Amino acid sequence: MELPARTAGSAAARPRGRGRRFPFLALLRASLVLGALYDAAFAVLMVAAPGLPARLLRLPLPPLPRGAFYLWIMAVLLLMLASLYLLASREPRRYAGVVAVAAGGRILGGLVLAAAAWRGPGLAGLLPLAAADLGFGLAHAACWRPVCR
Numbered sequence: 414m415e416l417p418a419r420t421a422g423s424a425a426a427r428p429r430g431r432g433r434r435f436p437f438l439a440l441l442r443a444s445l446v447l448g449a450l451y452d453a454a455f456a457v458l459m460v461a462a463p464g465l466p467a468r469l470l471r472l473p474l475p476p477l478p479r480g481a482f483y484l485w486i487m488a489v490l491l492l493m494l495a496s497l498y499l500l501a502s503r504e505p506r507r508y509a510g511v512v513a514v515a516a517g518g519r520i521l522g523g524l525v526l527a528a529a530a531w532r533g534p535g536l537a538g539l540l541p542l543a544a545a546d547l548g549f550g551l552a553h554a555a556c557w558r559p560v561c562r
Contacts, residue, residue, distance in 0.1 A: 438505065441556035445502035445515065448549045449495040456491035459484040470538030505560060512557050519550025 458466050463484050467474045475483045498515055501508035526543035530536045 437556045437559040441505050441553065441560055442502045444549060444552040444556060445498045448515065449498035451545065452491040453495040456488035456495070459488040470541065472536065472538040509561065512553060516550050516553035516557060519546045519553060523547030523550060
């Protein structure tokens, strides 16, 4: 009795450990897409309704309308980041540098926001933003590690 030949797609022909990477790859892609949506939503709110997140988080706004350009430039930067995250979510290995910057930048951003919240009176509304950034950064890093091996 002859055994069937192994094909390139069979489990036996796959390198060990490769199958474990696919769930992490899907989670990495999802975390990058969610991070992009989060940033894009904030960008839109900063331009269209800056008072809404400021009220919800009890954070100060620059004097409007004169200081609105601060929010607008931050919104542009957030939209640029969101675009890069979406690009990286499609091909994380190809855009490994973007994934690394996304993870490191989110973690650093979360730590900086937390430090600002603890130092500044009336800035406790930054803590949920810090937690979100830190969470995204840690998720990106945790999911990226098994994928990049």
